[in-house]
Each structure stands twice: as structure tokens, then as C-alpha cells.
Amino acid sequence: xxxxxxxxxxxxxxxxxxxxxxxxxxxxxxxxxxxxxxxxxxxxxxxxxxxxxxxxxxxxxxxxxxxxxxxxxxxxxxxxxxxxxxxxxxxxxxxxxxxxxxxxxxxxxxxxxxxx
Amino acid sequence: xxxxxxxxxxxxxxxxxxxxxxxxxxxxxxxxxxxxxxxxxxxxxxxxxxxxxxxxxxxxxxxxxxxxxxxxxxxxxxxxxxxxxxxxxxxxxxxxxxxxxxxxxxxxxxxxx
Numbered sequence: 001x002x003x004x005x006x007x008x009x010x011x012x013x014x015x016x017x018x019x020x021x022x023x024x025x026x027x028x029x030x031x032x033x034x035x036x037x038x039x040x041x042x043x044x045x046x047x048x049x050x051x052x053x054x055x056x057x058x059x060x061x062x063x064x065x066x067x068x069x070x071x072x073x074x075x076x077x078x079x080x081x082x083x084x085x086x087x088x089x090x091x092x093x094x095x096x097x098x099x100x101x102x103x104x105x106x107x108x109x110x111x112x113x114x115x116x
Numbered sequence: 117x118x119x120x121x122x123x124x125x126x127x128x129x130x131x132x133x134x135x136x137x138x139x140x141x142x143x144x145x146x147x148x149x150x151x152x153x154x155x156x157x158x159x160x161x162x163x164x165x166x167x168x169x170x171x172x173x174x175x176x177x178x179x180x181x182x183x184x185x186x187x188x189x190x191x192x193x194x195x196x197x198x199x200x201x202x203x204x205x206x207x208x209x210x211x212x213x214x215x216x217x218x219x220x221x222x223x224x225x226x227x228x229x
Contacts, residue, residue: 042219042220042221042222043207043219045216045217048216056216088159090159090161092161100149100168101149101166101168103149103211104151104163104166105151105163105217106163107153107160107161107162107163108160109158109159109160110159110160112159
């Protein structure tokens with residue numbers, strides 16, 4: 001496997017379900033990110049992990065719970081979601097640095113989530 | 117205030133022609149990076165090209181080039197010899213020193229046969 005992978009690619013869940021999204025990066029990066037992309041809205045940064053420590057939480061509702069057990073894996077645990085949480089969830093990774101081209105974020109294919 | 121502006125919600129281009137996608141940005145930091153991404157209908161964001169604020173020359177990557185005009189704070193993406201597979205959403209993004217990525221709203225490019 002190369003690059004950034006995400007599973008599942010599609011997920012349909014009810015409002016009372018609990019599910020998890022998984023992201024894995026094979027690039028040797030030390031930072032990982034969760035983004036939410038809703039229709040007709042810019043990409044929204046949800047969480048940032050650098051060296052497995054959460055460094056950013058952009059006021060995301062507590063029904064979204066991230067987990068980063070190591071620098072290669074990132075999870076997003078979902079529970080009691082709302083229909084407005086339906087969106088494409090993208091994971092990305094980068095070699096977090098002082099700047100420059102190495103800041104480039106590489107994205108996974110995304111999980112398209114539908115909440116009924 | 118919007119950090120990244122992409123004024124063209126949608127663009128059409130004839131196959132084999134060149135197209136320019138506009139991007140303007142707002143920053144007071146002298147050190148920043150500019151990025152372009154392509155997002156096909158499958159959803160994956162594909163990195164295309166990078167331009168650093170201190171780079172003297174415009175970045176090029178194959179058919180992609182970045183028209184970087186620092187004084188105007190613009191970083192337009194030029195795609196030469198458009199192909200049908202270039203039809204996608206294109207996002208301009210910026211990272212200032214020590215800050216997170218900021219993405220623009222995107223431009224939908226449609227390549228016509």
C-alpha cells in the first residue's frame with residue numbers, strides 16, 4: 001500500500017449508531033489531519049495530530065472523537081450523529097516542519113458518510 | 117476575511133487548449149506556501165503544485181504551472197493542453213508559517229471534447 005488509505009469508502013449509519021473511520025498513511029509522515037467536506041462549503045479542518053499529540057480541535061462537536069495510536073494511524077469515532085453530519089470525511093498527512101514544500105498534505109480517498 | 121479567494125465557481129475549456137484558474141490570497145506573513153489540489157468526482161484530493169513565497173521562479177509540474185504574482189497576491193494555476201481527465205474541482209490553498217492550511221472554495225473545471 002502506498003500513500004494514504006481510508007476505510008470504509010462509503011458508510012450509511014443511523015443517528016443512534018456508533019462507527020469508526022480509519023486512516024492509514026504509508027509516507028513516514030509525522031502529522032495527520034481530519035477534514036470535513038460538505039456540499040457547497042470549503043474544506044473544514046476538524047483535528048490535527050502532530051507526533052501523535054492532538055494540537056488542534058476546531059470546536060468540533062463531541063460526537064466526533066479522534067484517536068491517533070501511532071504516527072501511521074488515525075481514527076475518527078462517530079456516535080449519535082445528526083443528518084447534517086453527512087459529508088465527505090478526508091484524512092491527510094504531512095511531514096510537519098517549519099515550512100516549505102514538505103508542508104504538503106497528502107490526502108486519502110475519503111469516506112462518504114450518510115447519516116439517516 | 118477570506119484568506120483564499122477563487123472567483124470562478126465554474127470554468128469550461130476546450131480539449132487541448134490552455135486554461136487559467138484564478139486564486140488570490142491574503143496574508144501579512146512574508147513566509148508562506150501556496151498549493152493547488154485537484155479533486156475528481158471520486159473525492160480524493162490530489163496534490164498538483166507548490167509555490168513558496170520566497171521562490172524566485174514560477175513553479176512548474178508537467179502540464180501545470182503556477183503564475184505567481186507576489187505583489188498582487190495572486191497564484192493562478194495554468195493547465196496547458198487540457199485533457200478530458202482534467203475535469204474536476206480545483207482548490208487553491210495556503211499555509212502561513214506555524215498555521216494550518218486554508219483552502220479556497222474551489223473552481224469546477226469542465227473540459228469539453
